[in-house]
Amino acid sequence: MRRSTNRANGLSILALAMAIPLLGATGAAAQSTPQGPIPYDSRRGVFSFAEGLEQALPAVVQVTTLGQSEGPSSGENEPRPISSGSGAIIDAREGIVVTNNHVVEGGRKFTVDLTDGRIFDAVLVGTDKATDLAVLKFDASGLSEIEVVDSDQLRTGDLAFAVGYPLGLDQTLTMGVISGLGRSGMGDRIEDYIQTDAAVNSGNSGGPLLDSRGRLIGINTSILSGGGGGNDGIAFAVPSRILMYVVGQLRTVGEVRRGSTGAILGSLNAERSRDFGLGIVRGAVVESVAPGSSAEAAGLRRGDVVTRIQNRPVSNAGTVAATIGIAQPGTQVQVIYLRDGREGRATLTVEAPGDRPVVIGSGVVVARGLSARAGADGPQVFAVEGGSVAAGAGLQAGDLIRLVDDRPVTDLDGLGRALDGGGQRTLSVMRGGEAVEIILP
Template identity: 80%
Template structure:
């Protein structure tokens, strides 16, 4: 589990002390909101959760050995995490991309002690998801279990949540918490619309399921926010099942995720941008520019508009919009609410097939290889990086200044578009926090 540094659970004592007051008799216990096991005389969620636990697996990634072993370079374990079987008949396991990244071979360990080889079906860096398939002559005869998946859109802040995985070298571990928030984004350069929970999540939980109180999968644990040391501080994030199932379906079908576009370049609204635009809000996605001939232009959107809702979902920042567009099929019509000069407007955006062009040049912004750049007082500055893009994979970050490309000074947007618009490798000499950083764009 990766700690986001660039980017207490519900009290059991409270349940033990408070709930019996509602359940002084067996009849009252049956009406209690907390499941009651009359035979043992305890309150428990075990019945629903136990059905899911056999489908939570440990994923081990093996990579190239650095030295010879008995005269051969045998793959060796380079990382491990957790995973969830979502299709027992086909042996389909979902986990995190960062769990399997760099691997040559993969193994899946079951709770009953069995271990299977697995093949990688596909990965999606933008959502940090990966799909494995258990290798066996007859997967259907293995007696695998699978987790029921439900739509995460039905979740509410305050719902109970259970994280399952293999943290810190331990065997399968279950922790409990609540849904702390929904629609979290802004933690990195990926498509983000996370579920936040305070269920204890640590290194090794990556790729494991987040379950509701009935043992149904509502998300895949992917990262934590840590104040230091990379340990659990009660803030963990999971990819919601709404995004998960779209990505998994595409990976199973073609091995990759193909996303559409709208032709609009989005930036996140913050306090400074809000003051510049004379707004009284600090949540939303600012349209930095609109490509000519795009669906965003056809929808009437303009530079400076602030998207506040999309598909009836509140917009926190550019990540919310990117997540909605990122899981929409080409041709999908998205309802949008926006602000322009203090007045609310409504329109419909159509998700289009991405252009073959490697760069889009607007009046004041260039978007190339996933990086959105504008001319600031300090020079050419990156203000947004698209999740899963070449720029994100290379490590380019919002706030970077770009003075040189391939040792050639770049002073304007036209020169930037010309340099990044073609094909081939580019070496960017950027300034980040006053320090030089070399970024290699493939």
């Protein structure tokens, strides 16, 4: 589990909900009807979600990643376990397992452990760093699969169940609620997370987040911790809306091909909000619009602040990237934006990803996942696309680019020329007053 909130008295709230149908009722009259708030097992005389959840549990697997061990080796130098996590079978016939990229990263070999005690070797179908998702495949008979439902139907307050193999334990089920939707803010990644207070710990990574009927609504990917590294009640899951698009792309073409609109975006923050004279701190700022693009045709301009997309609130540039990135070319996307304090609307048409390694807009250069604009001391990175070459190389927003392959770069035109074409590039950047070398493969 990559990161980590407070478990907010979920059990006491549930106990109160359970007590409601019992007020004024005795004996058999207390048995819940289909319209009742809590499922009731009249045979055992207990409230339980087991009937729905038990159908999903056999499809939750443990994923072990094996890699090259460090130090002296002996024998045949077989790969050894380097990490483990969880996964969910979403296609039993083909043996398709979805998990996290960070669970399988660096692995040479992968195994999948089932609840019935069987263990199988698996092959890696593909990964997507931007959403931290990965797809494995293995051959076996008698598999179960989890039904996947549309995460767009979720509401804050819905019950949620996390399943996985945390902290070296066997399969474990925890319960909480949907604490929030559309969460982002952990960088300009492809972010649109489900937040839950169901207990999620190390080893839960890649496991499913289920609704109260045992249907998959997301894949647990990170936690927000107060410092101890354990569960504090805030966990995040990639919603099924994004999950199924990414899995489909990895299965069909082996990579994720994201759409674009030609709008180059940065995230709104308190400082920039004051510069714009706005009373909000959430949104995506249009830094530039590529000539001839869909965004230009829709009338977007530099300085516009996108506040909603497809009727969803925009937290930062990652929110927009999450929506545009899973839309098929030709899809029309509705956005609401602010310009000079006035609200405007535009319809963007998603375009197929371009083949040009460098895009030069008005005062902005985009190349290999980095977006840079002119600064007082030369080109400065203001956004890095999650999962891109630039992100993988360690480039960060705020970096000042001074050299490319030991040649000085003083303006955006020079940066564009230096990064154009294929091949590896070595960047010398200033970060916090110190020189840092970045290698872009």
